[in-house]
Amino acid sequence: MPIVNRISALHEEVTAWRRDLHEHPELQFDVHRTAGIVADKLKEFGCDEVVTGIGRTGVVGLIKGARSGSGKVIGLRADMDALPLEEISGKPYASKTSGRMHACGHDGHTAMLLGAAKYLAETRNFDGTVAVIFQPAEEGGGGGREMVNDGMMDRFGIQEVYGMHNTPGLPVGAFAIRPGPLLAAADRIRIEVEGKGGHAAQPHNAIDTILVASQIVANVQSIVSRNVDPLDNAVVSICAFNAGFTDNVIPQTATLLGTVRTLTPEVRDRVEARLQAIVEGTAALFGATARLHYYRDYPITRNTPEYVGFAGDAAAAVVGDAAVERNTTPIMAGEDFSFMLEARPGAFIFIGQGDTPACHHPAYDFNDEILPIGMSYWAKLVESRLAT
Numbered sequence: 257m258p259i260v261n262r263i264s265a266l267h268e269e270v271t272a273w274r275r276d277l278h279e280h281p282e283l284q285f286d287v288h289r290t291a292g293i294v295a296d297k298l299k300e301f302g303c304d305e306v307v308t309g310i311g312r313t314g315v316v317g318l319i320k321g322a323r324s325g326s327g328k329v330i331g332l333r334a335d336m337d338a339l340p341l342e343e344i345s346g347k348p349y350a351s352k353t354s355g356r357m358h359a360c361g362h363d364g365h366t367a368m369l370l371g372a373a374k375y376l377a378e379t380r381n382f383d384g385t386v387a388v389i390f391q392p393a394e395e396g397g398g399g400g401r402e403m404v405n406d407g408m409m410d411r412f413g414i415q416e417v418y419g420m421h422n423t424p425g426l427p428v429g430a431f432a433i434r435p436g437p438l439l440a441a442a443d444r445i446r447i448e449v450e451g452k453g454g455h456a457a458q459p460h461n462a463i464d465t466i467l468v469a470s471q472i473v474a475n476v477q478s479i480v481s482r483n484v485d486p487l488d489n490a491v492v493s494i495c496a497f498n499a500g501f502t503d504n505v506i507p508q509t510a511t512l513l514g515t516v517r518t519l520t521p522e523v524r525d526r527v528e529a530r531l532q533a534i535v536e537g538t539a540a541l542f543g544a545t546a547r548l549h550y551y552r553d554y555p556i557t558r559n560t561p562e563y564v565g566f567a568g569d570a571a572a573a574v575v576g577d578a579a580v581e582r583n584t585t586p587i588m589a590g591e592d593f594s595f596m597l598e599a600r601p602g603a604f605i606f607i608g609q610g611d612t613p614a615c616h617h618p619a620y621d622f623n624d625e626i627l628p629i630g631m632s633y634w635a636k637l638v639e640s641r642l643a644t
């Protein structure tokens with residue numbers, strides 16, 4: 257496997273960084289220690305510019321190539337935040353903070369991009385500028401959105417962006433990517449149902465909010481099966497049902513929480529419209545009322561087809577063409593990198609993490625074996641997109 261030699265030599269050092277980050281997980285935008293380490297290291301590597309506080313706690317480092325005639329600027333992005341989870345990995349470098357852990361491998365993503373930055377700042381074997389982007393709050397906080405809204409793309413003149421995520425179950429030394437939608441739009445729904453509270457023994461004098469809300473839960477499940485083209489994809493999941501306090505009172509109100517995942521704007525609009533009609537119509541059928549609050553959260557992570565070729569070729573330069581799946585199946589999870597891909601063309605790629613517990617599982621741990629593979633991918637991508 258043609259791992260860049262200088263990068264192989266960094267493996268031990270980058271592993272130590274990764275494990276230190278793993279021991280000290282931070283949540284959402286409160287990634288002060290992590291962002292501090294990132295900024296200090298980028299300065300130590302000799303980055304031409306290091307800017308902190310973008311999108312609250314994001315960090316961007318600029319590395320200029322030995323030549324800059326091309327005027328091109330490409331962005332490489334890693335995420336820094338952990339999850340509110342109790343770690344059971346049993347590793348010597350397991351989380352030192354109860355109730356928090358790096359269960360999605362963002363410690364590995366950060367370490368890999370730092371390692372690549374060290375290599376790129378040392379070698380500068382490219383024509384143009386690389387912006388290494390470290391974002392907070394990928395796990396539901398919209399840190400990528402905040403960095404884009406903070407003007408990051410224009411401020412640094414970034415013309416194209418790339419992201420990478422580890423994937424348990426995909427073999428070590430493999431990559432997977434696809435043109436178009438790779439991850440789903442992730443929207444949140446909140447349904448407030450109001451019936452008429454009353455005595456449980458006199459249901460005829462009440463409007464049973466629990467029955468109405470239950471019918472809504474059942475009826476919204478017709479959307480995917482009956483309103484979405486069978487060849488399209490969508491998920492509607494109701495994940496919280498809150499109502500009532502005791503066994504002899506029909507409650508006045510109920511609240512449902514859930515998520516909607518879609519891969520095209522058309523299906524997204526369709527599901528929202530059907531939810532609206534079913535929620536209100538079902539409640540009306542029973543003489544109750546219900547309100548749908550639909551929050552469009554993360555957009556579809558849509559890879560620009562031409563740039564998928566660039567990313568796939570860079571991966572193939574590291575692991576060989578046969579180990580790069582270029583038309584992989586999309587997944588219905590959401591990804592904050594979608595905001596960056598809405599602002600600029602680019603591509604998001606999956607890197608094989610081997611046979612490990614799934615992301616967000618309490619026994620998950622990033623596989624340090626893949627650090628040099630990911631770092632080499634970043635190096636090859638820069639040296640091919642900004643070839644001298």
Ligand code: NI
Nearest residue numbers: 360361362421
């Ligand atoms: Ni993740």
